[in-house]
Amino acid sequence: MIEDLLEEDEHEHDEEYDRHSVPGRTSGATLTEQGWYSWHAPYDDLESEQTDRLGAVQDQLVAFLDGARPGELRALSVCSGQSRDLLPILIAHPRGAQVRATMLELDPLNASFLHGALGSTRLSTVDVVVADAGTTDSYEGRVPADLLLLCGVLANVAPADAFTLLDALPMLCAAGATVVWSTYGASLEDADAVIEHLEGGSFERLSVLREPGYVVGAHRFTGEPGPLEPGRRLFSFR
Ligand SMILES: C[S@@+](CC[C@H](N)C(=O)[O-])C[C@H]1O[C@@H](n2cnc3c(N)ncnc32)[C@H](O)[C@@H]1O
Structure with a gap:
């Protein structure tokens, strides 16, 4: 003693x-000095542009769930962060408990936040996976997804990586899947190219909201899902 x-x-x-x-x-x-942890702080400010962007993303998530086919659904959030977008919708929406969701996030502190948030919900269908979403290996057993979130990813990767990721979407998407994405900052100048790339390929537009500080899109996958190729690098954050 x-x-x-x-x-x-x-x-x-x-x-x-x-x-x-x-x-x-x-x-x-x-905690407020922890890079990708404190990045989420403006979401707590009701007047912030980030909160507006979050609301626009959530509108698309609700639209997806409102119109989704019956039965279990699979969702995957690429670089989910604290999942301020998807998790509240899963909690509140009547279909939320039927969504088997994976939050793929590299930062363990954000994952800790998510575990804490999940602990006060009745959801038992959400997995928090601390892994590099930039490699296909991290998606093994977790795709194809009916709902794929690419929020805040395109804004943080080089344009070449953004297109590599977009070209790889058939490996991640189930037939008819919805991809909800957002971008902002310097990458806004590539938003048109992203939209053209999606719509010139196997995606059709459900919604594109352009605001001065961000773009939020939702696109439906109209192509054929492809097998997940192991060991492929899709992107790295810059
Ligand atoms: C810009 S934030 C976006 C968070 C969330 N998707 C949103 O829009 O609110 C980017 C997140 O990606 C995570 N991240 C960065 N590189 C990653 C990687 N290679 N694999 C998984 N997550 C990554 C960061 O830790 C951070 O939480």
Whole structure:
């Protein structure tokens, strides 16, 4: 007992020891300093452009669920972050519990956030997978998806990677799948090329909302799903 107390006291002087450690958290930094974790903070601001973009994405997610075929559905969010978009919809929508959803996210702290958020829901059909969404290996057993979210991905990859990802969508999409995507920032200038690429290929437009700071699109896959090719790199964040 005394040894335990002494050991605890020793740790107080040990810079490596963090009694408040959170999986994935960078030691010494506050939560608000955690890159892709704090990136989500503007979603808490009712007046932010990010909140407007989130609302536009959620409108498309609700439209998908409202019109979805009966039975179990499969959703996959590529680089889901904290899933501020999909998770609230799964909680609130009558079809939410019929969606087997995968949140594919590299940052363990965002995954911790998601686990915490999920803990206070009745959803038992959501998997949080900490993995690199930029390689096809991470999709094994989780696709084809009826609903694929590409939100905030195209905005963070080079144009060549964006097109590689778009060309790979038949590996990820079930027949008739809906892809909901968003982009913003410097990548806005590539939004027209993204839309042309989708609509010139095997996607038809369901909705495209253009705002000065972002574009949110929803496209239906009209092509033939293809087999997932293992070991292929689709993108890397820049
Ligand atoms: C711009 S945020 C988008 C989050 C969410 N999709 C949204 O729109 O609110 C990008 C997210 O991708 C994650 N990320 C970055 N590279 C990744 C990779 N290779 N695989 C999976 N997630 C990645 C980051 O940790 C971050 O949470």
